[in-house]
Amino acid sequence: xxxxxxxxxxxxxxxxxxxxxxxxxxxxxxxxxxxxxxxxxxxxxxxxxxxxxxxxxxxxxxxxxxxxxxxxxxxxxxxxxxxxxxxxxxxxxxxxxxxxxxxxxxxxxxxxxxxxxxxxxxxxxxxxxxxxxxxxxxxxxxxxxxxxxxxxxxxxxxxxxx
Numbered sequence: 001x002x003x004x005x006x007x008x009x010x011x012x013x014x015x016x017x018x019x020x021x022x023x024x025x026x027x028x029x030x031x032x033x034x035x036x037x038x039x040x041x042x043x044x045x046x047x048x049x050x051x052x053x054x055x056x057x058x059x060x061x062x063x064x065x066x067x068x069x070x071x072x073x074x075x076x077x078x079x080x081x082x083x084x085x086x087x088x089x090x091x092x093x094x095x096x097x098x099x100x101x102x103x104x105x106x107x108x109x110x111x112x113x114x115x116x117x118x119x120x121x122x123x124x125x126x127x128x129x130x131x132x133x134x135x136x137x138x139x140x141x142x143x144x145x146x147x148x149x150x151x152x153x154x155x156x157x158x159x160x161x162x
Contacts, residue, residue: 008033008041008159012117012136015103019148027143031116031136034066040121040131046157047093051133052085052123053104053153058113058142062135068120069128074135076126079112080151084123088155096159103152108145115142117153 010031016024033041040046054076061073086104116137122130145151 004161006159006161008038008157010119010134010136011156011158013154013156014114014117014138015152016114016143016145017150017152018146024145024149025140025143027138027140029136029139031134032062032064033134034062034132035064036067036131037119037133040133047090047098049121051088051090051119051121053088053155054085054118054120054125055080055106055114055151056116056118056135056137058115060115060135060137062116062137066132066135068122068130068132071132071135074115074118074137076118077112077114078126079109081107081109082125084125085120086153087123088119090155090157097156099156100154103154106151106153108147108149108151111144111146113142113144114138114151119155 013028056074089100090098118135119133
């Protein structure tokens, strides 16, 4: 008897730039698709769904049981100019991969620390409703943004046979 398996993984790329467009820092790495995110993946057409990117504060601790209503290891960063969380904007899947064709951009208001990011089904900045899909703690650790800096976020989801 043979077993067939599948694996889903996401890779986040975050690039911070100062107000002149110079790269200040970048971070790239895999994230945790939480339990509610795995259920969402099985129950929905992820490419057709609209998911929203949010940012986490410094030193987030992420666990598989995190939800939008309960995530004691991290707090959402809302110190950015945009009125809502940014849409992921993933494109059509090809070769088992979907990614946002254009990076989602956040413009910092004042000085803030970013420790990672998350994907959710609700755009409300600072809100606690909706389905949490995934959370990422930055591989490079906490990073600082100052007013006028931008943070571009690109996320790729790969589903493959093991």
